[in-house]
Amino acid sequence: MNGVNSHHHKPSFSPSSKAMAPGNHHRYPQVKSPLRRQVHAPSPLRKFGLSALPKQSRCSKQQVSGDNGLVVERKTLDLVLDCRTDREVIDVDEDDEVDYVEVISDDDDDDEVEIVENVVVDMDVEEESEKEVSLDDGNKKNGSFMVVDEKSSLPVTDVCSFEAYRKALKSAENRTSKLKARGFGDVLRDRCRGLLRSLRFFFIRDQEPVEDVGREPFKSLSKEDVAKVKHAFSANAQNILVTHENSNIDITVEKLRCLKPGQWLNDEVINLYLVLLKEREAREPKKFIKCHFFNTFFFTKLVQSGTGYNYSAVRRWTSMKKLGYHLIDCDKIFIPIHMSIHWTLAVINVKERKFQYLDSFKGREPKILDALARYFADEVRDKNEVEVDVSQWRQEFVQVLPEQRNGFDCGMFMLKYMDFYSRGLDLCFTQEHMPYFRVRTAKEILQLRAE
Known part of the structure; x- marks a missing residue:
């Protein structure tokens, strides 16, 4: 009966008793501690002269002071271990970062704690700059550095800390140089520019569209044109x-046909197109630089075949009444040069103070630039009563320019220059x-308007 009664007896509830009762172990398991993760730290090396600090019961700031006065603040992990093992096991959370590990020494001779810094080599230079560093030659002892605790003020020599800091800093410098060598900065700038271009629509959608000047010389022609x-x-x-009417130039069908493929350009087509370029500048002075365009007969008048240089022959060509401006006020002055069966271009670049010569075959004619230098000095002296020392101006035979690949497009190259x-x-x-430019030039001449 006692056995039956004891079998039906309901025991009183006690969490502690259930947890400890052997028979109930499968029903009420004990609470397990969190998973443990091994953290490896270097073993203390006494042969390098490492001494130790007394045990501390909590985290504290330590100041590393070098032999040259190097002072570095750091934190040590508050760990108290009763025994020493070759591999210490510490409970840490997954998100925690362990930068410093305390290794306990339980030698019989002295009860000391050795602090070894576990430094991540790939640290940022900015984190290193947050540490206070100062140098003092008076603290130097046998090539070691002083580690001072704020509370106990006990000095500890610690060479590994400074060496690890030096290696980390050098690693960061090497990584920065490698990024520069690989063009990381250029890639980043290109990505930023691409982002700005993609956002450009949101900033200028309320403004009028701006026409790309670089595409205007290659504007498509309509079927009607x-x-x-x-x-x-x-x-x-x-x-x-x-x-x-203003230039009194007539263009007949026969003269316009010089713009057909394979034909040499004639004087009438070239001179009319230069007049249209000047009118284009007058219509939109803010869009085009201030230039003067001499016609194809100017240089042959200036330098005559029989008498040579003759300024008086062209003196009236540039009067204020005829032009409305002086040549010295222009940025560039263009002079077409006809050499028997070849067209080239000479430029008096007033803005950059130089004389330029452009030949689609990359020829050089120093005498042409010498004559133009003499002419410009005479012109400024006559019209503006100013002496210009053109001997200090540079002569440039432009070599980086579009080159002619046939025997008949020299006139078109000169116009496009x-x-x-x-x-x-x-x-x-x-x-x-060139085929496109020929059709476009003919179209602009027919409408008497350069675009």
Whole structure:
């Protein structure tokens, strides 16, 4: 009966008793401690002269003072261990970072704690700059550094700390130099520029669209424009297509046909186009630089075949009444040069104080630039009563320029040199653009308006 009664007896509830009762161990397991993770720290090396600090019961700041006065603040981990093992096991959270590990020494001779710094080599230089560093030659002892605790003020020599700091700093410097060598800064700048371009729409969507000046010389031609040029080429040769009243230049079908592929440009087409370039500048002075365009007969008058240099022959060409400005006020002055069967270009670059010569075959003619230097000095003296020392100006035979690949496009190259320079652009065209430029020039002449 006692056995039956004891079997039906309901025991009183006691959490502690249930946890400790052997029979209930499978029903009420004990609470396990958190998972433990091994943290490895270097063993203390006494042969390097490492001494120790007394045990501390909590985290404290330590100041590392070197032989040269190096002072570094750091934190040590508050750990109290009763025995020493070769591998210490410490409970840490997953998110915690262990920068310093305290290794306990339980030698019989002395009860000391050795502090060894576990430094991550890939630390940022900015973190290192937060440490206070000072140098003092008076603290130097046998090439070691002084470690001073704020509370106990006990000095400890610790060479490993300074060496680890030096290696970490050198590693950061090497990493920075490698990034620079790999062009990391350029890649970052390109990405930033791409981001700014992508955001550009949000900042200028309320503004009027700005036309790209660099694309204007290559603006596409409409089908109507191309058809009009073809019709003009096929008309009666003696028909006058357009007449420019101010310059008194007539363009007939026969003269316009020099713009067809494989033809040499004539004086009338070149001179009319230069007049249109000047009118374009007058319409939009803020868009084009201030230039003067001499016609194809100027240089042959200035330097005559029989008498040589003759300023009086062209003195009236540039009067204020005729031009409305002085040549010295221009940025660039363009002079077409006709050499028997070849067209080249000479430029008096007033703004940059130099004389330039452009030949699509990369030829050099120093005598042409000498004559123009003499002319400019005479012109400024005559019109402005100013002496200009052109001997200090530079002569430049432009070699980085689009080159001619055939025997008939020299005139088009000369016109486009002037067109691009008057826009303030570099010469960014090639021989492949010449068929397009021929049709476009014919279209602009037919409408008496350069674009």
